[in-house]
Amino acid sequence: MDRKYKVSFALAVLTLAMSGCSIFNKSSKTEVIKPNPLPKIEQTTSLAQVFSQKVSATSAEDPLRLRIDADNDSLFTLDPKGEVAAYRGNQKVWQTQVSKQGLSSGVEAAEGLVIVGNKKGQLFALDQSTGAIKWTAQLSGALISSALVQNGRVIVVANDGTTYGFDSASGQQVWTYKLPAETLSLRGQASPVSIDSRTVLLASSNAYIYAVDSLSGVLRMQLRVAVSDGRSDIQKLIDIDGEPAVSGKFVVTTSYQGQVTVVDLSVQRVIWSVDASSINRPEISARQVFVAEDGGKIVSYDLLTGQKLWENDQLLNRKLSNPVILGQNLVVGDLEGVLHLIDPSSGTIVGRAKSSGEVRTLRVIDNQLFAATRTGALSIWQNR
Template identity: 65%
Template sequence: MDTKYKIPFALAILSAALMGCSSNKIKEEKIKPNPLPKLAQATSLVPVFSQNVSSTSEEDPLRLRLDSDNGVIFLLDPKGTVAAYKGKQRLWETRVSKNGLSSGVTAADGLVIAGNKKGQLFAVDQATGEQKWVAQLSGAVISPALVQAGRVIAIANDGTVFAFDESTGQQAWTYKMTNAAFSLRGQAAPVSIDARTIVVATSNGYVYAIDSLTGIPRMQRRVAVSEGHSDIQRLVDIDGDPVVAGQYLVTNSFQGQVTVLDLAAQQVVWSEDVSSITRPEVADNKVFVAQTDGKLTAYDLTTGQQLWQNEQLLNRNLSNPVMLGQNLVVGDLDGMLHLINPDSGQLVGRSKTSGEVRSLRVIDQQLYASTRKGALSVWQNR
């Protein structure tokens, strides 16, 4: 059902590296990740919940995030089940799809929402696990949905935004974004700007603001620019979720820029060249970006001034960074959760989960982590 030509991130990197090579024999050089630096007095996190589900393909960059609502943790298994946990107790588990699940879960307004690669979107009752409705999109659902203003809003992999009535699953509206015909396999999730407006991002470097009730567009703005010559070099996908920080919208793009957009003026405040496929973090007037090469960089939110850059985690396939208490946390390919001083960029601690960390988020001062190997866990500060 996908209409765009999607390529895995690792293949894009390799292809770009080989562009312009004139030799008939190409020897692939495996990039080695930086060894872990030694830490003097390392801070660590305490696990408070863990559950193992099925692993995902190394080539498919799915971010199967967990969610929480009213003290209950909701998660999915890529093979097709959704489950709810209260502490270590499983409240229910429901098989919703014979074709697996691919989107990560969203829990809100008494519903749990998940999607699959066949374009099916499933709504399950939070309390009982009973399936409430199923809706059909025009392409694979690989990013979490958003529940807002009585709508369940999800994006198909062909760039079409769908809104469904949260009670009945009836389609309310659709909006077709202009997407690149050639892109990475990934999709940013829809994000709320205010009670009536969402923002969605595309594979060709644009963001759109849309009325969540009617589907009427309110803004269209380019926030990433490509300077490449080949199809691979021109990729500027926004695969990490945009971040709304007061009057600003912050985005990252692959082979593009980190950009801060003033939502009221609909003008770019500043933009700096970086390559990132993950969500930026914004805290204490700083923007934190995990780049595709493993550099971790902090910028001033309002001026764009670079505050610091950490290169100790080069080539470690960093996850999105998040703020947990007083520390910045980022995961890597070995399942390490690195704790970083957000003022200096200095590594101050680490903990370990299992498998490449694909998604981090913070809910109620707890860290929710998911990995490619299917290790889903919740952590808190010691």
């Protein structure tokens, strides 16, 4: 276990404790801030569950975001105890015990491969058709975020900030790029994100984003996207743990104790920035940016101007997941497994569905909602 990993884990626990309690008298008793009750709504839309699978849970103090993926009409799931499985529909096609050391990254499936990793820095590439392990690699730090497979490269960021590019066919290491590593940081690491077929975007705990050539690892751009006015080491934390969202020439980032920032890649500069704290990936749809803040507020901004279009504070202290657009609705999950459907034009909650356990990850693939919770509930939903 690398040093940064241990410091980040302890700090994450401290941060959660600080956000969940407030000191209110001299005897140092704490008052737990309770999540808002579910608001009464007039449900006008709902979701239908089309897939459900249970895997092992992760610790409540562990902020891992397990992720399932789909490719070539197959679904690929991961169990933290070390197994990877493939499904077609609801039928299991194969299951492979990959690591006795467990697995700690999300799944990335592309170019005939399924990529997963663990806390020991071991990276595994499996054959999508059979589940056979095609190659493995040893990295310099824990793997707690998903890889990216792009243009014949497997790109992955270790928790010490070292980014690796491997040849997807052979597993040979082609390049590395070292992100700056902060002494103190939240335990988390944004996954690499594709800008185009030759460029990958990396986000770091120092509030910078980096554009790197995916084939060679050559740096093409670096840009600071958040600043901190904190005084103590903890107050100065300004990690980007949620993946940047990319839409055309625009990149949107969120940061802990920092800002929501929009960058114009064509001129490589920030076009607007607004103070907000979030460790989740933002969402972009048309000309709107959606952010689920750490405290539970959901805010929509105009992509081009940064003007606040609406905010919803009905879900405060419910530990919201990243927001995603599914069809005509915005969806966000919470600590009780509730999936909230929100009208993106007004911020009004228009429906809900129920999963099991704290929702850690949402993503949309082929107009279906993929959800993963801390308790190991993996599910897929679609609009009714």
